[in-house]
Amino acid sequence: xxxYQTLQIHFPGKLVFGKNLLPQIADEVLASQxxxxxxxxxxPLLPAxxxxxxxLKEKGIHVIIDTSIIQEPSFSDFEKVMASVTPYNPEVxxxxxxxxxxxxxxxxxxxxxxxxxxxxxxxxxxxxxxKKTLICVxxxxxxxxEVSPNAILVDDSDQQKKGIIxxxxxxxxxxxxxxxxxxxxxxxxxxxxIDALTHCMEAYTNKFATPFIDxxxxxxxxxxxxxxxxxxxxxxxxxxxxxxxxxxLLGGFCLGPVNTAGVHALSYPLGSLYHLPHGLSNALxxxxxxxxxxxxxxxxxxxxxIALGAEWQDxxxxxxxxxxxxxxxxxxxxxxxxxxxxxxxxxxxxPQMARDxxxxxxxxxxxxxxxxxxDAVQIFEAAM
Numbered sequence: 001x002x003x004y005q006t007l008q009i010h011f012p013g014k015l016v017f018g019k020n021l022l023p024q025i026a027d028e029v030l031a032s033q034x035x036x037x038x039x040x041x042x043x044p045l046l047p048a049x050x051x052x053x054x055x056l057k058e059k060g061i062h063v064i065i066d067t068s069i070i071q072e073p074s075f076s077d078f079e080k081v082m083a084s085v086t087p088y089n090p091e092v093x094x095x096x097x098x099x100x101x102x103x104x105x106x107x108x109x110x111x112x113x114x115x116x117x118x119x120x121x122x123x124x125x126x127x128x129x130x131k132k133t134l135i136c137v138x139x140x141x142x143x144x145x146e147v148s149p150n151a152i153l154v155d156d157s158d159q160q161k162k163g164i165i166x167x168x169x170x171x172x173x174x175x176x177x178x179x180x181x182x183x184x185x186x187x188x189x190x191x192x193x194i195d196a197l198t199h200c201m202e203a204y205t206n207k208f209a210t211p212f213i214d215x216x217x218x219x220x221x222x223x224x225x226x227x228x229x230x231x232x233x234x235x236x237x238x239x240x241x242x243x244x245x246x247x248x249l250l251g252g253f254c255l256g257p258v259n260t261a262g263v264h265a266l267s268y269p270l271g272s273l274y275h276l277p278h279g280l281s282n283a284l285x286x287x288x289x290x291x292x293x294x295x296x297x298x299x300x301x302x303x304x305x306i307a308l309g310a311e312w313q314d315x316x317x318x319x320x321x322x323x324x325x326x327x328x329x330x331x332x333x334x335x336x337x338x339x340x341x342x343x344x345x346x347x348x349x350x351p352q353m354a355r356d357x358x359x360x361x362x363x364x365x366x367x368x369x370x371x372x373x374x375d376a377v378q379i380f381e382a383a384m
Contacts, residue, residue, distance in 0.1 A: 005208050009257050012136075012147055014173040017249065019238075021177040022052045025094075025137060028173050029056060032133050034091035036062040040081070040105040041096045043067045044183065045139065049096065064088050069101050072161075072271060072278060074154040075118065078104055082111055089113065092133045096180075098192070099143025099278070102136050103151040106169045109134040118164075122153075124362070127166035136171040139180040141231070141244040142192020142279050144199055144252020146174045150259075152278075159272045160359065170256070178238065178245040186232045189244075190334035191279030193228040196248035197221055198282045202261040203254030205293060205300045206366045213258045216250040221307040223247035225326070229333040262367040263289045265360035266376060269353035274345060284340050287327050288382040294320045296369035341384045350380045 016024060029037055037056060041049060046067070053063050066081055081104060089112060095105025109132040111118060121127040136146040145151070151164045181189070200220035203213050224247035230240030266289065267281035294301050294317070302316040305323025308330070313319040337343050354376035358364070364371055371379070 005210070007210050007212060007257055009212075009253075010149055010167040010170045011253075012171045012174040015147070015176070016174070017176045017246065019177060019179050021137075021175045022049070025135065025175050026052055026055050028135060028175070029061075029092055029094065030059060032092050034061055034133075036064065036088050036090040037092045037094060038064045038066070038085050038088070038090040038105075038108060039094045039096065040066050040069065040101050040108065042070065042098070042101060042139075045096060045180075048180075062088065064090060069097070069104050071100065071275070072152070072154060073100050073104050074156050076156050078107055078118065078153055081108060086112065090132070092135065094135045094137070096137040096139060098138070098140040099145040102138060102143070102145040103153070105136060106134060106145070106151050106171070107153075107164065110166070110168055121166065122162050122164055124163075124165045127164065127168050130168040134171040135173045135175070137175045137177065137180065138245075138248070140184055140188060140192045141178075141181055141241070141248035142195045144196060144248055144255055146171065146176065147249065147252040148255035150255055154272070160356070161268045161271060163362065176245055176249055178242040181241050181245060182236055182238075184235065186235060186335065188277075188279075189235065190228070190232045190331075190336050191277055191283055193224055193231065193244055193248070193279075193334070194283035194286065194331065194336070195279035196244070196251040197224040197228070198263050198286055199251035199254050199260060200224070200247070201286075201290075201304055202263055202366070203251075203258040204304060205297050205368050206258050206261055207368050208258055208366060209300075210258065213254050216253045218303070218307050220247040220250035220254070221304065222309075223250070225308040225330055228330060232334040259366055260363055262293065262364065262371050262379075265363040265367070265371070266353075266357045266379060268360050269356035270340075270345070272356065273349060273353060276343065280336075280343070283331060283336055284343070285379070285383050287324050287331075288379045290324045290327065291382065292371075292375065292379050293367065293369050294324075300368070339384050340380070345384070347381070347384055350377055353380055
C-alpha cells in the first residue's frame with residue numbers, strides 16, 4: 001500500500017435509507033418549489049411511479065418523463081435526452097432507476113444552463129458547477145451511482161467508455177428504498193450485486209486504500225456476500241434485498257475517494273466490443289483478477305476472504321485463495337455463467353481487448369499489482 005493520499009469525500013447533501021419512500025421524495029421535490037421537474041426512469045417502473053407523478057402534477061408542477069435509457073448510454077443518447085428536456089429548463093432533475101439512468105440524470109442536471117459542452121468536462125474534475133437540484137433514487141443494488149461523483153458514457157466515435165468525474169455529480173439528495181428493487185430480474189440482481197461487491201473489494205485492495213473507506217468496503221463485501229444469493233433466488237426476500245441495497249450503497253461511497261482498479265479497467269473492452277452489461281463483465285472477470293492480484297496483497301485478500309464468508313486457513317495466502325473459491329461459489333449460487341466463453345466471448349478478440357484495457361490507466365494505476373498488456377491477455381484467458 002502507498003502512503004496515505006489526501007482523502008477527499010463528497011457525501012450527498014441528504015441520504016435517506018428505508019422503505020416506502022416515494023411520499024418523502026415528493027416532499028423533497030416540492031421543497032424546491034419547482035415549476036417543472038425532469039424525471040429519468042424506465043418504462044417498467046411507470047405504474048409504480050404514477051401516484052408519485054400525479055401528486056406532483058396536482059401541485060401544478062409540469063413533469064417531463066424520459067424512459068429512453070435502456071442500456072449503457074452513449075454520448076448521442078445523452079444529447080437526445082438534452083434536446084428534449086432543455087426547452088423546459090426544469091429546476092429539479094430526478095433519476096429513479098439503475099446506474100445508467102442515474103448517470104444520465106446526473107449529467108442532465110449538470111448540463112442544463114451550463115456554458116461548458118459535455119466534451120469539455122469529460123475526465124476528472126473539469127466540470128465547473130451545477131445549477132439544478134439533483135435527486136437520485138436507485139432501483140438496482142449495484143452501481144452505487146447514487147452517491148458517487150462518477151458518470152460513464154460510451155463515446156460514439158470510438159465505442160470506448162468515457163468517465164466524467166466531478167464533485168458536482170454527487171446528488172443533493174439520495175433516497176434508497178430496497179422495495180424498489182423487488183421487481184428486478186434475478187440475472188440483473190446477480191450481476192449488479194457482484195458489481196457492488198467488486199466496488200468494495202477493489203477499494204479495499206486498492207494501491208491507494210485508506211482506513212476510512214476500508215470500513216465501508218469490508219462491511220459492504222460482508223453484506224453482499226451473505227445476502228446476494230437470497231435476493232437472487234427469492235426476489236421478494238425483503239431482508240436480503242435490504243442488506244444488498246445497503247452493501248451497494250457502501251460500495252458507492254468507495255467510488256469517489258478511492259475508486260476501482262483492474263477488474264473495472266478490463267471490463268471496459270467487454271462492454272465496448274460485446275456490449276455486455278457492466279455488472280456481468282465485472283463479475284466474470286473478478287475471480288481471475290483476484291487470482292492475479294493475490295501475490296501483491298496477500299494479507300488484504302485474506303481479509304477479503306473472511307469478509308466473503310470463507311474460513312481461515314493455515315496461512316494468509318491459503319485464506320486469500322479460499323476467497324477466490326468463495327466468490328466462485330457465490331456466483332454459482334446466483335446462477336451466473338461460468339466464464340466469458342459461456343456468454344459468447346471469442347478468444348481471438350483477447351489481444352484487442354487487452355490493448356483497449358491499457359487505455360484505462362485512471363483505474364489500472366490503482367491496482368495492487370501492475371497490469372501490462374501481456375498480463376491483461378493472461379487475465380482474459382483465465383476468465384474464459
